[in-house]
Amino acid sequence: MLVIKQLHKSYEDKPVLKGIDFAVAEGEFICLIGASGSGKTTLFRCLALRERWDRGQYLYKGNDLVKLNPLARWWQRRDWAYIEEKAVLNPNKTALQNILASRTKYIPFWRRLIGKPGVDEHVFAMDYLEKVGLLDQAKRKTGKLSGGEKQRVAIAKALVQGAQIVFTDEPVSGLDPRSAESVMSDLKHMNEKQKVTVFCIMHQVDLAEKFADRILGMADGKIVLDVRGRRLTGEERRSVLGME
Numbered sequence: 001m002l003v004i005k006q007l008h009k010s011y012e013d014k015p016v017l018k019g020i021d022f023a024v025a026e027g028e029f030i031c032l033i034g035a036s037g038s039g040k041t042t043l044f045r046c047l048a049l050r051e052r053w054d055r056g057q058y059l060y061k062g063n064d065l066v067k068l069n070p071l072a073r074w075w076q077r078r079d080w081a082y083i084e085e086k087a088v089l090n091p092n093k094t095a096l097q098n099i100l101a102s103r104t105k106y107i108p109f110w111r112r113l114i115g116k117p118g119v120d121e122h123v124f125a126m127d128y129l130e131k132v133g134l135l136d137q138a139k140r141k142t143g144k145l146s147g148g149e150k151q152r153v154a155i156a157k158a159l160v161q162g163a164q165i166v167f168t169d170e171p172v173s174g175l176d177p178r179s180a181e182s183v184m185s186d187l188k189h190m191n192e193k194q195k196v197t198v199f200c201i202m203h204q205v206d207l208a209e210k211f212a213d214r215i216l217g218m219a220d221g222k223i224v225l226d227v228r229g230r231r232l233t234g235e236e237r238r239s240v241l242g243m244e
C-alpha cells in the first residue's frame with residue numbers, strides 16, 4: 001500500500017533522515033523505536049506530509065505523493081490522522097464536542113451553520129466514545145481529562161474522521177502502566193476492527209512487542225531493524241537503544 005524509497009531530509013544542512021527505505025501493507029500495526037534524536041518524529045512528519053521531503057519517492061496506492069501539488073497533498077492528508085504526544089484537543093469543549101468537530105466534512109453545511117449536528121451524528125460520536133471506554137466522560141471538558149483519556153479521545157476522533165492511516169507520536173508517554181495499556185488496546189482495536197494502518201512511536205519496547213505486528217528500529221537517521229511477530233533480542237535492543 002505504501003512504499004518509501006530513499007527518503008532524505010536535512011534541517012539547516014544537517015542530515016536527519018539518511019536514505020530511508022521500507023514498504024507497508026494495509027492494516028499493519030507498526031511501532032517505531034529508537035534513541036532520542038535518531039529521527040523518529042522527523043520520519044513521521046515526513047510520512048504524514050507535514051514536512052517537505054528533500055529527496056525520495058513516496059508511493060501510496062500507485063501515486064508518488066512527493067510529486068503532488070499542495071492542494072492534492074492537503075486532500076490526501078484528510079484521510080490520515082496525526083496524533084501528537086500531547087493530543088491536540090480544544091480544552092474548553094467536551095469530549096463529544098471535540099469529536100463532532102472532526103466530523104465537519106460529513107455534516108451538511110446548513111447544520112454546521114446553525115451549530116446543530118443532528119441526532120445521527122450525535123449517536124455516531126457517542127458510539128466511538130464508547131469504543132474507547134469514555135462514554136461516561138462524554139460531557140466533560142477535555143481540559144479536565146487525564147493524559148490517557150485525552151489520547152483516547154484523540155483516537156476516537158481519528159476513528160470518526162474515517163482515517164485510513166493513523167500516525168501517533170509517543171501516545172503513552174508519561175502515562176501510568178494501566179493507562180498506557182488502555183491506550184495501546186484502543187489503538188490495537190482500531191487497527192483490527194477498522195483495518196486502520198497504525199504507525200506508533202514508542203519508547204517502551206515491551207509494549208511495542210506486545211501490540212505491534214512489526215517493529216522498526218531507527219539509529220542515526222536510518223532504519224536499522226525490521227522485525228515481525230517476535231520479541232527483540234538483547235543485541236537488537238542495544239543496536240537501536242544503545243543500552244542493556
Ligand SMILES: Nc1ncnc2c1ncn2[C@@H]1O[C@H](COP(=O)(O)OP(=O)(O)OP(=O)(O)O)[C@@H](O)[C@H]1O
Binds near residue numbers: 034035036
Ligand atoms: N525543526 C527542526 N529544525 C532543526 N532541527 C530539527 C528540527 N526538528 C528536529 N530537528 C533535529 O533533528 C534530529 C532528529 O529529531 P527528531 O525529533 O526527529 O528525533 P526523535 O528520534 O523523534 O527524538 P525524541 O525521541 O527525543 O523525540 C535532532 O537532532 C533534532 O534536533
